[in-house]
Amino acid sequence: KCRITNGGFADIYTVFAKVDGDKFTGFIVERGFEGFTQGPEEHKMGIKGSSTVQLYFQDCKVPVENVLGDIGKGHKIAFNILNIGRLKLCAAALGGAKRAITTSVEYANTREQFKTAIANFGAIKHKLAEMVIQTYACESALYRTAAWIEEKEKEALAEGKPFNDALLGAAEEYAIECALLKVHGSETLDFCVDEGVQIHGGNGFSAEYNISRAYRDSRINRIYEGTNEINRLLSVDMTLKRAMQGRLAMMGPAMKVGQELLAIPDFGDADESPFAAERKLLEGFKKAILLTAGAAAQKLMMKLEHEQEILMNISDMSIDTFIGESLLLRVMRLEQEGKATQIHRDIAGVFLYDAADRIAKAAKDAINSFAEGDEQRMMLMGVRRFTKAQSFNSKDARRRIADALIAEQRYFL
Ligand SMILES: Cc1cc2nc3c(=O)[nH]c(=O)nc-3n(C[C@H](O)[C@H](O)[C@H](O)COP(=O)(O)OP(=O)(O)OC[C@H]3O[C@@H](n4cnc5c(N)ncnc54)[C@H](O)[C@@H]3O)c2cc1C
Structure with a gap:
């Protein structure tokens, strides 16, 4: 081995x-x-x-x-341990990402070029803000999933299940989320250390600076605990299997989305409750996934597993939706508790605004590869409708996030 x-x-x-x-x-x-x-x-x-x-x-x-468990039942141990491993990898990666952010902002605050700290340059602020946005967003989904697993485990323990069965069973229930977190956590860390090296300029390439070590150390996370390609494929495979087993409603809601497209759009009364636009956008993201995945499954059937590019598109859409929804729920909760700041709102605003474009692109790529004619036009129109974000000044929002980080001189959320 x-x-x-x-x-x-x-x-x-x-x-x-x-x-x-x-x-x-x-x-x-x-x-x-x-x-x-x-x-x-x-x-x-x-x-x-x-x-x-x-x-x-x-x-x-x-x-x-020395046989562990029962003969022929090794997969139960192996696969369920992997779920916990993926969750923990995400947590570890985010710890590293926060450290990379702190190291980078400390450097940006002290390194001067053209008679000013490089932290004052918009290009550097953009990087620092994006590092914070991705890290905070991913952490929101991590906490959410950890809480789900903990609740499920407690339920199983209350039913009298032994600890191991309770924990592994709970993790299995959220295996899809664990796979998505593994991918997003490792890619967030990679993004942060890569931008960290860039912020350090030539010094970032020197072994004398910690950020170069972080850059090298980060890379393995996309490879072990199942490569990110395998985890992306798995996340869609598990979703489709659960849909077929009736564990997860997919085809019914997918058909509803199809019908919604044929109907006249409902312009209804504008919802003015807090975060109404963001919640609507997230509903749209889910519809875009249902539309794309539902049509791909129906059209390609057993051939879909050989169309990995489409599976990757669907997985990417799921990651952005899951992370974005977790982030929004966290910020809404902070708002309810009176603890939300403009920085929290900005993070959610930028993430969702950017996610809308990423999701639209992934959906279009998938649809263009298997649909044609009127069906294709109808679906692309649906994607545009479901991913339409309101205009948003993401430059100023990123500046506010970066300025807060620069003032704190460390990851502070
Ligand atoms: C530092 C380090 C520590 C490790 N520690 C452990 C450990 O403690 N225990 C352990 O069991 N393993 C460990 N591993 C092994 C690790 O889990 C594997 O390297 C990893 O799962 C990838 O497998 P592979 O190297 O065979 O790559 P391959 O499977 O050859 O993959 C090569 C590329 O092809 C892609 N690919 C492979 N199959 C498919 C497919 N079906 N569809 C699409 N793309 C595909 C992969 O995503 C990857 O990009 C460790 C590896 C490293 C580098």
């Missing part, structure tokens, strides 16, 4: 292998077992403080009492 974290000094290894060639099973392999050896430490691009080695199981003998 290639590349095992902590493999160089672990005493106990959790290993999955097949019994009789087909029964996927978990085993506890102990250092010193006959036939079990390890390779040398790998020379890596980043996370050099961690041990990564190759493990060999040449005719390795494992006593029967």
